[in-house]
Amino acid sequence: MPPPSIAQILQDEILSGALPPGTPLSQADLAMRFGVSRIPIRDALAKLSATGLITASPNRTATVLKMTRDEVIEAYNLRLLLEGDLLARAIPQMTDSHLSAIGYALERSSLEARQSNWAEGDRMFHDAIYAAAGQPRQQAMVNDLRRICCIQIAGYNQLTRNTDRWLTDHQRLTNACRAGNLRRATRILRRHLNGARNHLLREMDRKTTRPA
Amino acid sequence: MPPPSIAQILQDEILSGALPPGTPLSQADLAMRFGVSRIPIRDALAKLSATGLITASPNRTATVLKMTRDEVIEAYNLRLLLEGDLLARAIPQMTDSHLSAIGYALERSSLEARQSNWAEGDRMFHDAIYAAAGQPRQQAMVNDLRRICCIQIAGYNQLTRNTDRWLTDHQRLTNACRAGNLRRATRILRRHLNGARNHLLREMDRKTTRPA
DNA sequence: TTATGTATACATGTATACAATCACGGAGGA
DNA sequence: TCCTCCGTGATTGTATACATGTATACATAA
Numbered sequence: 001m002p003p004p005s006i007a008q009i010l011q012d013e014i015l016s017g018a019l020p021p022g023t024p025l026s027q028a029d030l031a032m033r034f035g036v037s038r039i040p041i042r043d044a045l046a047k048l049s050a051t052g053l054i055t056a057s058p059n060r061t062a063t064v065l066k067m068t069r070d071e072v073i074e075a076y077n078l079r080l081l082l083e084g085d086l087l088a089r090a091i092p093q094m095t096d097s098h099l100s101a102i103g104y105a106l107e108r109s110s111l112e113a114r115q116s117n118w119a120e121g122d123r124m125f126h127d128a129i130y131a132a133a134g135q136p137r138q139q140a141m142v143n144d145l146r147r148i149c150c151i152q153i154a155g156y157n158q159l160t161r162n163t164d165r166w167l168t169d170h171q172r173l174t175n176a177c178r179a180g181n182l183r184r185a186t187r188i189l190r191r192h193l194n195g196a197r198n199h200l201l202r203e204m205d206r207k208t209t210r211p212a
Numbered sequence: 213m214p215p216p217s218i219a220q221i222l223q224d225e226i227l228s229g230a231l232p233p234g235t236p237l238s239q240a241d242l243a244m245r246f247g248v249s250r251i252p253i254r255d256a257l258a259k260l261s262a263t264g265l266i267t268a269s270p271n272r273t274a275t276v277l278k279m280t281r282d283e284v285i286e287a288y289n290l291r292l293l294l295e296g297d298l299l300a301r302a303i304p305q306m307t308d309s310h311l312s313a314i315g316y317a318l319e320r321s322s323l324e325a326r327q328s329n330w331a332e333g334d335r336m337f338h339d340a341i342y343a344a345a346g347q348p349r350q351q352a353m354v355n356d357l358r359r360i361c362c363i364q365i366a367g368y369n370q371l372t373r374n375t376d377r378w379l380t381d382h383q384r385l386t387n388a389c390r391a392g393n394l395r396r397a398t399r400i401l402r403r404h405l406n407g408a409r410n411h412l413l414r415e416m417d418r419k420t421t422r423p424a
Numbered sequence: 425t426t427a428t429g430t431a432t433a434c435a436t437g438t439a440t441a442c443a444a445t446c447a448c449g450g451a452g453g454a
Numbered sequence: 455t456c457c458t459c460c461g462t463g464a465t466t467g468t469a470t471a472c473a474t475g476t477a478t479a480c481a482t483a484a
Binding site: 255 | 440446
Binding site: 026027028038042058059060061 | 434435436437
């Protein structure tokens with residue numbers, strides 16, 4: 001297995017909350033830290049910028065993405081639209097092979113739920129669900145959106161993440177897929193996303209209204 | 213006005229068909245051509261890769277995006293989903309200011325319809341339509357998708373683009389917006405996109421089944 | 425006080441040189 | 455004939471050095 005790329009390492013640190021939103025990413029500092037020149041750092045930052053994890057402007061040091069309230073709302077609107085469509089395409093196409101893969105992903109994600117890389121488990125679970133839709137680009141777009149949502153969440157208290165409800169939602173979603181019940185699955189997904197969005201918005205308000 | 217960036221120049225050439233799908237983009241060649249070193253070329257290629265206009269792999273020379281049949285279908289599925297949603301959000305929010313901007317964009321795009329940069333006029337028109345939705349990220353995603361669809365179109369005969377129908381569809385879409393008729397606007401959009409997709413798929417089949 | 429100009433420090437953008445990797449073709453052997 | 459195994463040329467990846475642009479602080483003038 002090749003060593004993880006610089007971009008991958010930085011992404012993990014951003015998603016885990018080690019580099020909270022707004023953190024400046026100086027090319028020289030990163031070059032020093034990774035023991036390489038600034039060129040590969042620039043490449044890594046370009047990759048992160050492509051997926052939207054950082055904001056980069058010419059002649060300005062890049063920073064970890066910090067979304068406004070409106071941007072969070074739009075991101076969740078998009079997730080609901082894209083994930084709802086994927087669900088509608090996937091469920092009628094699901095085979096036993098798909099379902100067993102979903103079950104496996106559910107277990108895996110449950111084990112990692114309370115660890116620092118819970119986001120990766122979450123991604124794997126949803127990828128398994130949406131695989132049957134056969135729309136890989138759409139899945140990639142959804143994963144990008146989910147990532148930028150995770151950044152904002154990771155910035156706040158890990159304990160406020162409502163892990164229990166998150167787990168039961170995944171379990172119920174899996175059951176609905178096994179039953180082939182699109183309506184129920186869609187309802188669960190919608191409530192899942194709306195809940196996460198509202199939770200995040202409340203956290204954001206709490207932090208901004210009482211800055212210190 | 214600043215000189216256009218290297219990435220912008222390359223993008224225009226790709227969209228105009230000067231660099232058809234599959235064309236290799238050698239860093240050394242481009243550096244020679246633009247009279248700069250390979251570093252800014254790498255940056256430009258990274259930007260193009262971010263929007264999906266080129267496919268780049270490590271240690272491999274980048275090439276202009278060449279979509280398969282399935283990828284074209286998925287791209288148009290996504291456009292229909294995202295643009296339909298934008299339309300549904302935009303039309304109820306449209307003010308006189310929005311409508312006049314749409315009218316202006318319609319005229320502008322009509323003038324450029326038969327020129328090489330028709331794609332830019334098309335983008336401006338749809339941006340004007342969707343502006344009232346207030347979902348800038350979603351608009352950006354749609355623009356990226358439209359661009360990668362344009363690449364494939366530009367690769368084939370310009371005369372087969374059905375410019376007349378394209379223009380009348382824009383006119384009818386504008387009328388539906390002025391009337392505030394979402395149902396009709398959605399129907400026009402769906403037919404517009406399905407027509408473009410089928411047209412493109414036919415062209416692709418024609419070229420692949422009779423390669424020479 | 426407010427605004428403007430300027431100097432300095434720092435971060436990014438770019439050019440050049442070198443190292444690592446890959447594609448291709450030809451030699452050798454089963 | 456076909457497959458495998460190198461070598462060679464070409465292409466990309468990286469390090470170093472320099473050029474350019476931006477921000478901050480301070481001095482100066484209205």
